[in-house]
Structures are given as C-alpha cells and as structure tokens.
Amino acid sequence: MTTVDVDLLVIGAGPTGLYATYYAGFRGHRIAVVDSLPELGGQVTAMYPEKQIFDVAGFPSVKGRELVEGLVEQAGTAKPEYLLDRTATTLEHHDDGVVVGLDDGTEVRAGAVLITAGIGKFSPRPLPAGEGWLGRGLEFFVPSFAPYAGKDVVIVGGGDSAFDWALHLEPVARSVTLVHRRDAFRAHERTIEQVRATPTEIITRAQVTALRGEPTVAEVDIEVDGETVTRPCQAVVAALGFVADLGPMQQWGLEVHKRHICVSPAMQTNLPRVFAAGDITEYDGKVRLIAVGFGEAATAVNNATVVINPDAKVFPGHSSEGS
Numbered sequence: 517m518t519t520v521d522v523d524l525l526v527i528g529a530g531p532t533g534l535y536a537t538y539y540a541g542f543r544g545h546r547i548a549v550v551d552s553l554p555e556l557g558g559q560v561t562a563m564y565p566e567k568q569i570f571d572v573a574g575f576p577s578v579k580g581r582e583l584v585e586g587l588v589e590q591a592g593t594a595k596p597e598y599l600l601d602r603t604a605t606t607l608e609h610h611d612d613g614v615v616v617g618l619d620d621g622t623e624v625r626a627g628a629v630l631i632t633a634g635i636g637k638f639s640p641r642p643l644p645a646g647e648g649w650l651g652r653g654l655e656f657f658v659p660s661f662a663p664y665a666g667k668d669v670v671i672v673g674g675g676d677s678a679f680d681w682a683l684h685l686e687p688v689a690r691s692v693t694l695v696h697r698r699d700a701f702r703a704h705e706r707t708i709e710q711v712r713a714t715p716t717e718i719i720t721r722a723q724v725t726a727l728r729g730e731p732t733v734a735e736v737d738i739e740v741d742g743e744t745v746t747r748p749c750q751a752v753v754a755a756l757g758f759v760a761d762l763g764p765m766q767q768w769g770l771e772v773h774k775r776h777i778c779v780s781p782a783m784q785t786n787l788p789r790v791f792a793a794g795d796i797t798e799y800d801g802k803v804r805l806i807a808v809g810f811g812e813a814a815t816a817v818n819n820a821t822v823v824i825n826p827d828a829k830v831f832p833g834h835s836s837e838g839s
Contacts, residue, residue, distance in 0.1 A: 530558020532794030532809035533632035534587035541594020557584035627824035643754035653733030673755030783816035
C-alpha cells in the first residue's frame with residue numbers, strides 16, 4: 517500500500533481544482549490532487565478543449581485547451597503530487613486529519629480535503645443505434661477538430677455541446693448535419709442563431725436509427741416524422757448529455773441537494789475538514805461559472821488553512837504583496 521502525506525487533498529483536477537492547487541501552494545501547503553480522468557483539466561479537457569470560453573476574467577475569449585495549459589503551469593508552482601486515473605473511494609476522520617482511500621489502494625493522509633469534482637464522475641448517454649460503433653466513426657467527445665476534416669459529420673443532440681461542435685466543425689468538415697428529436701433546443705440562443713447562419717443542416721423531430729459501413733460508418737438512417745432518410749456520414753458525434761453522480765463520495769455522509777454538495781459561506785461541507793468548491797457545490801444564489809469556481813477555490817483554501825493550522829489566519833494578504 518502506498519501512503520501519501522499532504523496538508524490538503526484536492527479531489528478534481530478541472531479548472532477550479534487546478535486554481536485551488538496553485539492557491540494552496542501560495543498558502544504554503546503540500547498538496548495532492550486526485551482525479552478519475554487520466555489527464556488534467558477535467559471536463560474542459562475531456563469535452564471541449566477547442567471551445568472558446570467567454571466567462572474567465574482577463575480573457576475576452578480563451579480556448580479550453582489554452583486555459584487548462586495556463587492553469588496547469590500556474591498549479592505547477594505549488595509542486596503538487598498528481599494522482600490521476602484514480603477515484604477517491606473512502607473517507608476516515610481522525611483527530612489530526614483525514615485519510616482518503618483511492619481505488620488503487622493508495623491512502624492519502626491530509627489535514628483537509630477540498631472537493632472540486634465538477635459534475636462528479638460522468639459517462640455519456642448512449643445513442644441507441646450506435647451500439648458497437650464506438651471508435652468506428654461514433655464518438656461522444658470532440659477533443660480535436662482535425663480528424664473531421666473533409667468528412668460528412670452527423671451530430672445528434674440539441675444542447676450546448678451539440679451546437680458548439682456544429683459551429684466549430686462546419687468550417688473543416690465537408691458537411692454537418694444536426695439531428696434532434698424535438699423542435700426546441702437547450703443550447704444558448706446566440707449559438708443556435710450562429711449555427712442557423714451556416715450551411716449546417718438541422719433536422720428536428722428526428723432520430724438516428726441506424727449506422728452502416730465496414731469497418732467504419734459510411735452512412736446513417738434518420739427517421740423524420742415516420743419516414744427514413746439516408747445521409748452519407750463518416751463521423752457521428754452523440755452529444756446527448758451525461759449521467760453524472762458523486763460516485764463513492766455519496767457514501768461519505770455529505771449533505772447533498774440534487775447531486776450537488778451543500779456548503780457554508782466558508783465553502784465548508786457538513787463534514788469536518790471537508791470543503792468543496794466549483795460546479796459541484798450548492799448554496800443560495802449559486803451560479804455555475806468557471807469564474808465563480810476560482811473565487812470559491814480561494815475561499816475554500818483560506819478557510820481550510822485555519823483547519824490545517826489553527827495558528828494561521830483566514831486571509832493571508834494579497835499575492836501581489838510578494839513574499
């Protein structure tokens with residue numbers, strides 16, 4: 517069994533977790549970061565690394581990949597120990613700290629825990645007609661646009677991811693067709709208008725019923741109002757949303773409201789020495805933005821610092837004041 521001893525364990529390596537890691541280093545802590553994904557960046561890396569993000573202070577717009585690169589560099593100043601492709605499974609409380617067990621047998625002993633796990637562990641909702649086609653032309657994420665160059669692409673879904681990917685793939689693909697089962701969309705209205713202004717074909721009240729080709733997809737059948745139309749297709753993107761939950765953390769005794777962890781103004785959970793920040797948290801007036809997560813991370817780290825070291829102050833002064 518491997519044992520890791522740190523002051524603060526951060527669970528979740530998305531933007532909020534990475535910023536929390538940097539800030540914990542600024543407070544002089546030893547930090548470990550655990551994430552169930554094999555790469556840093558959380559949902560941004562997994563789902564939309566090429567997407568332009570508009571809600572980060574100081575950047576009129578920034579690609580997801582570039583934002584993560586900057587956050588990783590910033591977090592690196594804290595010299596954290598990254599424990600990737602692993603899941604936090606158990607939590608034990610002791611007088612002087614907590615012990616978190618990981619699914620590979622590693623034990624992390626920490627003075628406090630900060631949960632920044634976004635929407636928790638997530639898995640894509642399947643496309644019923646896509647069984648057996650994953651990796652043969654069917655994908656759930658679009659981490660890079662280059663593989664879609666010159667292809668006929670069919671995107672299934674009506675949310676933000678579906679329309680974002682339609683907007684970004686249209687300039688590189690030979691054609692883009694967006695298929696949605698209803699007339700109404702969940703995506704941001706501005707993005708919908710932008711996609712409508714492109715040559716993208718939008719087919720509503722429809723569903724993809726079959727994929728055909730060998731060894732990879734070559735065409736799809738789309739049922740529209742009871743009739744079937746066929747489109748050439750070398751790539752299908754199923755953007756049907758995700759099933760997310762807190763995974764093993766649900767057994768820790770955390771106070772949860774609709775899959776979100778309830779926190780105090782100090783970002784403290786109902787459990788001693790356990791804090792949370794970012795999209796996974798819930799409180800009155802909560803707004804789920806990356807920018808909000810950054811502020812919550814600093815609040816959580818500062819309040820956790822007093823738990824880790826009772827002689828410390830909650831507010832250490834401004835980072836611009838130097839050391």
